[in-house]
Amino acid sequence: MSRLPEIQINRFQLAILLNDEQMQVYKLMLEKGVFCRQCKGAAPKGILVKEIWLSNLNDIIVRGTCKVCNGNVSRLMELGEDKAFYKNANNFRKGLLID
Numbered sequence: 759m760s761r762l763p764e765i766q767i768n769r770f771q772l773a774i775l776l777n778d779e780q781m782q783v784y785k786l787m788l789e790k791g792v793f794c795r796q797c798k799g800a801a802p803k804g805i806l807v808k809e810i811w812l813s814n815l816n817d818i819i820v821r822g823t824c825k826v827c828n829g830n831v832s833r834l835m836e837l838g839e840d841k842a843f844y845k846n847a848n849n850f851r852k853g854l855l856i857d
């Protein structure tokens with residue numbers, strides 16, 4: 759099987775990909791679960807999302823900045839092992855090719 763390309767998606771596309779539960783986890787992650795090197799812990803006030811990527815394993819990668827120190831942060835949300843999500847993500851990729 760060939761490797762999937764890493765593709766950048768927008769927040770609307772993310773909302774289509776995630777179910778309600780996953781969206782809750784995603785939001786919680788942005789608020790409390792992203793490590794900031796400069797703050798030496800989870801970004802205290804959460805992060806500002808700059809880029810969202812669908813990785814070659816169909817995980818979600820978020821890149822942004824810490825709301826406190828403005829340092830660059832990133833976080834991987836492992837979803838590719840969720841079979842339903844993986845299938846959704848692949849269907850989503852196919853849709854992009856058609857457009």
Ligand SMILES: [Zn+2]
Nearest residue numbers: 794797824827
């Ligand atoms: Zn910080």
